[in-house]
Structure formats: structure tokens, C-alpha cells
Ligand SMILES: Nc1ncnc2c1ncn2[C@@H]1O[C@H](COP(=O)(O)OP(=O)(O)OP(=O)(O)O)[C@@H](O)[C@H]1O
């Protein structure tokens with residue numbers, strides 16, 4: 419596939435998405451960029467702001483409706499599946515288990531909802547850590563083992579991708595289990611979504627739903643086959659150039675987030691970003707460059723994806739968080755991280 423094909427289809431996707439999800443233009447670009455970089459996404463935001471709608475709309479454009487099933491090497495994969503995380507959800511409710519079949523007097527595998535192209539893991543922080551780990555491990559390895567047999571969740575040769583979209587409510591409630599920082603970096607991006615930005619956007623949401631009881635996204639027709647994404651991913655990673663000065667820029671940025679290397683940043687971060695974060699940043703910037711319409715990464719592409727790629731991989735300075743919490747209880751951590759990344763960019767040597 420040529421980069422021009424990726425670019426024109428990506429543009430069309432964003433146009434169509436924009437018709438069923440009002441506002442969130444930037445978030446829609448981030449989501450598409452993450453998918454083009456083969457990265458899982460954590461979406462954070464209060465209920466009712468179109469997180470599910472955005473992911474379902476994307477699935478439909480890729481020809482992946484809820485009822486589509488694709489069989490590869492004798493294993494059935496759903497187009498799109500959704501798992502509601504609750505405190506009593508077990509790891510086997512995600513991956514699957516061996517069940518006894520009285521007819522054959524034998525155990526046979528019952529494959530779980532993770533056998534899908536796109537998995538929406540709703541309210542991931544409500545499940546116990548053991549269950550969260552089962553999902554995070556499958557995300558990382560892109561395979562699961564059931565009854566001693568290992569199954570692939572991704573088959574690139576067959577055009578089968580595997581991407582997880584997890585949602586999380588930032589308002590910490592009782593009985594939630596925040597994902598450990600060390601596991602958060604399984605997600606390429608954490609996209610933070612708020613309420614509609616303007617009055618006009620919000621009115622448009624209501625107008626969109628006026629005079630109908632069904633979801634507008636149900637009108638979306640598939641734009642491509644699911645295999646398109648796998649080919650597009652290959653094109654992005656292989657054909658989008660990353661010039662030496664951009665590698666240099668990313669390296670300096672990353673090092674400047676680390677208090678042990680750049681002492682002044684300790685005002686913002688207790689712990690900086692790892693090399694894994696740098697790899698993620700470059701991949702995401704490559705995808706973003708294509709969406710922007712270029713075949714070469716520029717510093718501005720890195721800047722665009724800097725926050726969604728790094729915000730969940732940095733540990734904010736706790737004193738500063740406490741100071742901000744007095745003003746805004748929920749947004750304090752994110753605010754410190756945002757300011758810290760601004761500071762890093764402005765003070766790069
Ligand atoms: N910006 C928006 N554009 C279009 N529709 C929207 C927007 N915000 C909310 N809606 C509509 O509001 C309803 C709720 O959206 P959705 O289910 O996607 O929210 P959610 O963020 O997934 O919430 P929850 O956390 O409760 O699952 C849907 O009918 C959706 O179409």
C-alpha cells in the first residue's frame with residue numbers, strides 16, 4: 419500500500435467519524451493515529467461523552483460490526499466485542515476457558531470475548547487486579563493460552579489485527595482498582611476526553627439525535643475491509659521517514675523528563691519517561707505525519723502526540739499535585755504532567 423492511499427482513506431474516515439461524533443476532532447485524530455501505529459488506547463472521561471460511540475463508529479468504518487465473525491485457521495473472531503468490567507469479572511471471562519461437553523465426554527475450549535478485532539473494555543478500573551492483568555498480558559503478547567493451547571489474537575498475514583480500547587472514569591469511586599503505572603504503558607496513548615468544548619458543539623449533539631431513537635453511527639457504511647488497517651500500519655512504519663533531527667529531538671525531550679538527568683524538571687516529575695515511551699512517541703508521530711499529509715515526521719508531529727503518548731507514563735511531582743488538588747481535585751495530576759511537558763519543551767537544551 420502507498421502512503422497516499424493511507425492518507426486519503428484516513429481523511430475519509432475522519433470526515434465520516436466527524437458526522438456521528440461532534441467535536442473531539444483532535445481526539446479522533448489521536449485514535450486513528452494510535453490504530454495506524456498498532457497501539458491500544460485508554461480513553462479517560464466521565465460517562466456519556468461519546469467514548470463508546472467513537473470506538474463503535476471506527477469499528478463500523480473498518481467493516482467490523484458486532485455481528486461479524488471471521489474464521490481464521492479454525493478459530494472464530496468477532497469483529498467487535500465489548501466487555502463490561504465489574505468486580506466479579508474473572509480472567510477466564512475475558513480470555514475463555516475449558517468446558518466439559520457431555521456428548522463427547524471431553525473438555526473443549528470456549529473462547530472468550532477477547533477473540534475479536536476490536537475489544538472495548540469498559541470501566542477497566544472496576545475489575546480486580548488479577549482480571550486487569552489478564553487483559554493487559556493479552557494486549558502485550560497478542561496471544562492467549564487456554565487449556566494449554568496458545569491462540570493468536572493477531573494474524574497479520576491474514577489481515578487480522580487486535581486492538582483494545584479501554585475506558586476509565588477519572589472520578590475515583592469506591593471499589594475501583596486504578597491500573598498500576600507500570601502496566602499503563604501497555605497503552606500507546608491515553609486520550610483524555612472532557613465535556614463538549616463549546617455551546618455550539620453541545621447543541622449539535624442534541625440536534626444530531628433529534629427526531630430519531632437509534633444511534634446515528636448505525637447509518638455508517640463500511641469504508642474498507644479490516645485488512646486495510648494491517649496494510650496501512652505496515653506502510654506507515656516502513657515508509658514514513660524519521661529524519662535524524664527528529665530522532666535527536668525525541669531523545670532530548672525524553673531525557674529532559676528525567677529528574678536524574680535534568681534536575682529542574684523534578685518540580686514536575688518524580689519519574690520521567692522510559693525508552694519504551696520514546697519508541698511509542700516515534701511510532702505515533704509517524705502515524706500522525708501521514709494523517710497530516712506528509713511522508714516525513716517533523717517536530718510538530720512529535721509535539722502533537724506528546725501529551726497523549728506520555729501523559730500516563732510520567733509520575734507527577736506529588737507535592738505539586740497536592741497543591742493543585744486544593745483547586746481541582748480530579749484534574750490535578752494531569753495538570754502537573756501537562757505543565758511539566760510544556761516546561762520540558764520550552765527548556766530543551
Ligand atoms: N460529542 C458527541 N457527539 C455525538 N453524540 C454524542 C456526543 N456525546 C454524547 N453523544 C451521545 O450520547 C450518548 C452517550 O454516548 P456514549 O455511550 O458513547 O458515551 P460513553 O462516553 O461511552 O459513556 P459511558 O462511560 O457511560 O459508557 C450516545 O447516544 C451518543 O451518541
Ligand SMILES: [Mg+2]
Nearest residue numbers: 469470471540
Ligand atoms: Mg461507554
